[in-house]
Amino acid sequence: MPEPFNPTYPPPRAKLDANESPYEIPADLKERVFHRALGARFSRYESSLENELTEAVADYARVSPDMIVLGNGSDEILHLLAFAYSGPDRPVVAFRPSFETYGAAAELSHAPYTQVELRPPDFPLDMAALTEAVSRGDAVSRGGAANGKEAGLVYLCRPNNPTANLCEVDEVRSLVRGTRAMVAVDEAYFEFAGSTVVPLVDRLAPNLCVSRTFSKAFRLAGLRLGYLVAPPEAVEKVRAHKMPYNLNHMTVAAGLVMLEEVGRLKGWVAETLKERERLEAGLASLAPAVRPLPSTTNFILFELPGRDHNKVWETLRLRGIYIRRYRGETLLDGYLRVSVGSPTENDLFLEELRAVLQA
Numbered sequence: 225m226p227e228p229f230n231p232t233y234p235p236p237r238a239k240l241d242a243n244e245s246p247y248e249i250p251a252d253l254k255e256r257v258f259h260r261a262l263g264a265r266f267s268r269y270e271s272s273l274e275n276e277l278t279e280a281v282a283d284y285a286r287v288s289p290d291m292i293v294l295g296n297g298s299d300e301i302l303h304l305l306a307f308a309y310s311g312p313d314r315p316v317v318a319f320r321p322s323f324e325t326y327g328a329a330a331e332l333s334h335a336p337y338t339q340v341e342l343r344p345p346d347f348p349l350d351m352a353a354l355t356e357a358v359s360r361g362d363a364v365s366r367g368g369a370a371n372g373k374e375a376g377l378v379y380l381c382r383p384n385n386p387t388a389n390l391c392e393v394d395e396v397r398s399l400v401r402g403t404r405a406m407v408a409v410d411e412a413y414f415e416f417a418g419s420t421v422v423p424l425v426d427r428l429a430p431n432l433c434v435s436r437t438f439s440k441a442f443r444l445a446g447l448r449l450g451y452l453v454a455p456p457e458a459v460e461k462v463r464a465h466k467m468p469y470n471l472n473h474m475t476v477a478a479g480l481v482m483l484e485e486v487g488r489l490k491g492w493v494a495e496t497l498k499e500r501e502r503l504e505a506g507l508a509s510l511a512p513a514v515r516p517l518p519s520t521t522n523f524i525l526f527e528l529p530g531r532d533h534n535k536v537w538e539t540l541r542l543r544g545i546y547i548r549r550y551r552g553e554t555l556l557d558g559y560l561r562v563s564v565g566s567p568t569e570n571d572l573f574l575e576e577l578r579a580v581l582q583a
């Protein structure tokens with residue numbers, strides 16, 4: 225879970241802890257969002273705008289509108305999937321370390337949670353072990369005995385947060401073919417990775433779906449918009465657990481405007497990738513005290529060999545440099561995660577990290 229608000233820390237000078245965009249959406253786009261929202265009736269639940277957004281999202285994902293569910297952030301989608309596909313007799317399986325919401329969602333649906341451990345120092349994505357755990361259903365489970373129970377749901381984060389690596393498309397295909405469990409591929413960062421498994425989501429293959437978000441490449445974290453791409457039958461199943469009118473008119477307006485600007489989005493992604501290269505090189509220049517892992521996305525996991533990562537994190541925090549640590553995750557002892565920020569933020573972070581390591 226993200227660090228709770230703590231008044232002992234100064235406000236961030238560089239906020240690099242949540243993989244958000246460092247940039248606000250441009251003023252002309254923001255104006256268009258307000259303009260569009262002005263035309264909506266705030267007094268009505270009104271779903272016509274939402275239908276329009278469903279079509280625009282379907283167009284962006286290159287699927288038909290009956291394969292889309294819109295969510296209040298992709299977090300909501302991940303929770304809906306757990307309600308639809310897991311439960312006390314249907315365990316959830318995921319890698320560890322991976323995105324924490326998977327465990328929280330499993331808990332809410334009272335499902336045993338089976339985690340397949342990735343191995344430091346590089347955390348390669350062991351798809352064979354994942355496949356085995358899914359079919360066997362008896363790997364070590366937290367919060368209940370998964371023993372012998374067939375998995376109901378697999379969360380596969382692609383690229384994986386926080387390790388920033390990516391499994392192969394063919395590996396996903398084999399996983400889906402080898403199980404009856406719903407395989408939910410979390411593509412929150414796919415725009416940065418330039419790779420997707422959406423073309424594998426087949427109207428006739430009932431057990432693959434993909435969740436995505438507007439919070440990262442589209443810069444809309446504060447407005448909460450995510451979506452699911454799934455076969456129509458799964459769409460119905462997931463929708464059955466959704467609150468009616470889960471999106472507000474402002475969010476829908478913002479989604480519509482952003483999807484008219486996909487050309488600009490490509491430029492933003494290219495800028496982030498360029499800046500990631502610079503950040504990676506900056507971290508690598510601090511070797512052997514720092515070892516960045518290769519990244520396919522807008523954040524970098526790095527190791528601090530032989531250092532107390534909590535101490536480094538704490539000192540940076542006291543200097544207004546916010547990055548991510550994983551309290552209680554023993555596999556990530558000695559590791560921290562930094563988001564790609566603006567050039568100024570990245571330079572500030574590198575400068576402060578260098579100073580902390582030399583102290």
Ligand SMILES: Cc1ncc(COP(=O)(O)O)c(C=O)c1O
Binds near residue numbers: 297298299438450
């Ligand atoms: C892998 C992954 N999935 C999903 C999300 C949730 O995104 P949101 O709820 O903002 O759409 C995040 C956010 O950091 C994430 O890292």
